[in-house]
Amino acid sequence: MYENLKTQPLIYLVTFFLLIVVMVPMGCTAEDPDEPDQVMVLLDWTPNTNHSGLYAAIEQGYYLEEGLMVEIIEAPGSVVHMVATGQAHFGVSFQEEVTYALLSNMPVVSIAAILQHNTSGFASLKEKGIETPADFEGKSYGGWGSPVEEATIKSLMKPYGADFEQVDIITTGEIDSLIVIEREADFAWIYYGWTGIEAELKGMDLNFIELRHIDPALDYYTPVLISGKNLIQENPELIERFMRATGKGYKLAIDNPEEAARNLLAHAPELDKELVMASQEWLADKYQANAEIWGLQQKETWEAYSRWLFEFELIEEMPDMEDAFTNEFLR
Amino acid sequence: MKKWKNIKSNLPALGFLTFVVALWELFCRVAEIPPYILPAPSEIALALGDNFLLLIFHTRITLMAVLGGLALAILVAFVVAVAMDRWKPLKQTLYPVLVISQAIPIFALAPLMLIWFGVGLLPKVLIVALVCFFPLAVNLVEGFSQVDPEAIDLMQTMQANRWMIMSSIQLPFAMPYFFSGLKIAATYSVLGAIIGEWLAARAGLGIFMLRAMNSFRTSHLFASIVIVILLSLTLFKLVEAVGWIAMPWQRQSKDQLEG
Numbered sequence: 045m046y047e048n049l050k051t052q053p054l055i056y057l058v059t060f061f062l063l064i065v066v067m068v069p070m071g072c073t074a075e076d077p078d079e080p081d082q083v084m085v086l087l088d089w090t091p092n093t094n095h096s097g098l099y100a101a102i103e104q105g106y107y108l109e110e111g112l113m114v115e116i117i118e119a120p121g122s123v124v125h126m127v128a129t130g131q132a133h134f135g136v137s138f139q140e141e142v143t144y145a146l147l148s149n150m151p152v153v154s155i156a157a158i159l160q161h162n163t164s165g166f167a168s169l170k171e172k173g174i175e176t177p178a179d180f181e182g183k184s185y186g187g188w189g190s191p192v193e194e195a196t197i198k199s200l201m202k203p204y205g206a207d208f209e210q211v212d213i214i215t216t217g218e219i220d221s222l223i224v225i226e227r228e229a230d231f232a233w234i235y236y237g238w239t240g241i242e243a244e245l246k247g248m249d250l251n252f253i254e255l256r257h258i259d260p261a262l263d264y265y266t267p268v269l270i271s272g273k274n275l276i277q278e279n280p281e282l283i284e285r286f287m288r289a290t291g292k293g294y295k296l297a298i299d300n301p302e303e304a305a306r307n308l309l310a311h312a313p314e315l316d317k318e319l320v321m322a323s324q325e326w327l328a329d330k331y332q333a334n335a336e337i338w339g340l341q342q343k344e345t346w347e348a349y350s351r352w353l354f355e356f357e358l359i360e361e362m363p364d365m366e367d368a369f370t371n372e373f374l375r
Numbered sequence: 376m377k378k379w380k381n382i383k384s385n386l387p388a389l390g391f392l393t394f395v396v397a398l399w400e401l402f403c404r405v406a407e408i409p410p411y412i413l414p415a416p417s418e419i420a421l422a423l424g425d426n427f428l429l430l431i432f433h434t435r436i437t438l439m440a441v442l443g444g445l446a447l448a449i450l451v452a453f454v455v456a457v458a459m460d461r462w463k464p465l466k467q468t469l470y471p472v473l474v475i476s477q478a479i480p481i482f483a484l485a486p487l488m489l490i491w492f493g494v495g496l497l498p499k500v501l502i503v504a505l506v507c508f509f510p511l512a513v514n515l516v517e518g519f520s521q522v523d524p525e526a527i528d529l530m531q532t533m534q535a536n537r538w539m540i541m542s543s544i545q546l547p548f549a550m551p552y553f554f555s556g557l558k559i560a561a562t563y564s565v566l567g568a569i570i571g572e573w574l575a576a577r578a579g580l581g582i583f584m585l586r587a588m589n590s591f592r593t594s595h596l597f598a599s600i601v602i603v604i605l606l607s608l609t610l611f612k613l614v615e616a617v618g619w620i621a622m623p624w625q626r627q628s629k630d631q632l633e634g
Contacts, residue, residue: 084494086494086575089589090585090586090588090589090590091586092589092590115577116577117494117575117576117577118575118576118577118582118585119489119494119574119575119576120574120575120585121486121574122486122489122490122574122575125486125489125490126489126490126493126494126575129490131489131490131493131494132494218588220411220588220591222411222591223411223412242590242591246411312586313429314426314429314583314586314587314590314592314595315586315590316590316591316592319590319591320590
C-alpha cells in the first residue's frame with residue numbers, strides 16, 4: 045500500500061507551498077530609494093472631511109513640491125502609540141488623547157489644530173424635546189461608557205441645576221449614532237460636521253446641543269495633528285516642509301470645498317459623495333475660523349480642558365501644557 | 376460522476392440559501408426597512424456591482440496578507456511538528472505552550488504587532504500566521520503520532536533512516552490530518568487579515584468595511600461581507616482540491632466507501 049505514494053504528497057505539498065509564496069509578492073510595488081522623503085501619516089478614523097487638507101496636499105502636489113512622498117494610513121486606536129514609537133511621522137489625534145499621552149510620558153506633541161473649535165455635541169430627535177442640558181433628566185444616553193462622557197454630561201447639566209443621577213447611561217459602542225438616537229437611546233454624542241450633516245441629508249430633524257456653547261472649557265481642539273518629540277529634535281526641517289504643504293492643503297479646503305471634496309473622494313471612493321460634499325461645505329469656514337492662521341493653538345484652550353479633566357478627577361495631576369503643543373511649525 | 380455527486384450534495388444548502396435570500400428581500404420590501412438598518416439583497420447586489428473594481432482592488436491587498444500568512448503558518452507548523460515528533464522532550468515542553476498561546480485573544484495582541492512591526496503588510500501576515508498556525512501544528516503532530524508503529528518497525532529493519540521513514544510513511548499518513556487543519560486555517564485566515572486591517576492599513580477589505588460603516592452605507596458593508604464569504608469559500612475549496620490531488624489513496628477509499 046505504501047510504495048505508490050512514496051514522495052508524491054511531498055512534491056504536491058512543496059508545489060502548493062511555492063505557488064503561494066510566488067503569489068504573495070504579486071501586486072507589491074517596488075520603492076525608489078533616492079526619491080522624495082517618505083512620510084507616513086496615521087488617521088484617527090476612516091478618512092473624512094477633517095482630513096481633507098492632507099488629501100488635497102497630496103492631490104494638488106503640495107507635498108511633492110516640498111520633496112515629500114506622503115502615505116496616509118488609517119490606524120484608529122493606535123495613532124499615539126505609533127507616533128510615539130516612531131512607526132509613523134505624523135498622526136491625527138485629539139486634545140484629550142494628547143493630554144493623557146503627556147501624563148504617561150509618551151513623547152508626542154500637537155503641531156496644529158485642524159479645526160479651531162470643537163464641533164461636537166449632543167444630538168437627539170426633535171420630538172424628544174431635548175433643547176437644553178436640563179432636559180437630559182429622565183432621558184437615556186447612548187455612548188461608549190467612558191468616564192469622560194459621564195463627566196461631560198455632568199458638566200453640561202450643572203449650570204442648569206439638573207440631576208445627573210436621572211440620566212440613564214447605555215453602552216452602545218460602535219453602533220451608528222443616528223441609529224442609536226432612533227431606537228436605542230434618547231441622545232448621543234456626535235460630530236456635527238459628519239454625523240449631523242448625514243442626518244440633514246437623511247431628512248432627520250435633530251436637536252443639537254453644542255458643547256462649547258454651554259461650557260467654554262469644552263471647546264477643546266479636536267482633531268489635532270501630532271508628531272513625535274524625537275522627530276522634532278532630529279529633523280525639524282522635515283516637519284516644517286510637511287506643515288507648509290499641509291497648510292496649503294487646508295487653505296484649499298477653506299477656499300474651494302468642492303475641489304477638496306473631490307480630492308478626498310479620489311483617495312476614499314468608498315465614502316458617500318453627497319455626504320462628503322455637504323460636510324466639506326459646512327466645515328470650510330471652521331478649519332481656520334477666527335484664528336490668524338490655520339492650525340494655531342492657544343495655551344488657554346489646552347489649559348482650560350486639562351483643568352476641567354482635573355476637576356472631574358479624570359486626571360490625577362495637571363501636566364504642564366507648554367509641553368503638549370507647539371505653533372513653531374506653522375509659519 | 377464525482378462532479379454530479381458534488382452538485383447534488385450541495386443542492387439542499389443552495390436551496391435553503393435561496394429561500395433565505397428571497398424571504399429577506401420580501402421582508403425588507405414589505406416592512407419597508409430603511410436601507411441603513413438592513414439593506415435588501417437586491418440593494419446589496421447593486422452595491423456589489425457599483426463597487427466591483429474597488430472591491431477587487433481591496434481584495435487583492437487582503438489576499439496577499441492571507442496567502443502570506445498561510446504560507447508562513449504552514450512552514451512554521453511543519454518545522455515545529457517535525458521537530459516535536461523527532462524529539463519527544465521538545466513535544467512535552469512545547470505542546471502545552473502551544474495550547475496556552477491560543478488562549479491569548481488576537482484582538483489584544485494585534486495592536487502590539489502594529490507597534491512592533493509597523494503598518495505595512497508584515498503585521499497582517501503575522502496575525503494571519505498566528506491564527507492559522509495552531510490548527511495546522513496540532514493536526515500535524517496528531518497525524519505523525521498516529522502512524523502504525525509496525526510500519527515504522529518494518530522500515531527500521533530495512534535499514535531506513537529517519538528521513539526516509541518521515542517522507543515515506545509519516546508524512547503521507549499525516550496528510551489527511553494536515554488538510555483538515557488547513558481547511559480550518561484557510562477559513563480563519565481571511566478573518567485574521569481583516570482584524571489586522573481594522574487596526575491600521577492603507578487598503579484592504581477591512582478598510583473597505585470601516586469606510587462603508589463610517590459613511591453610513593450599510594449595503595456596501597454587506598457587499599464586502601459577500602466578498603469575504605466568497606473568498607473564504609474559494610480558499611476552502613482550493614484546499615479541498617489540492618488535498619484531493621495530493622492524496623490519491625484517500626480519494627479511492629472514499630469513493631469505495633460511498634459506493
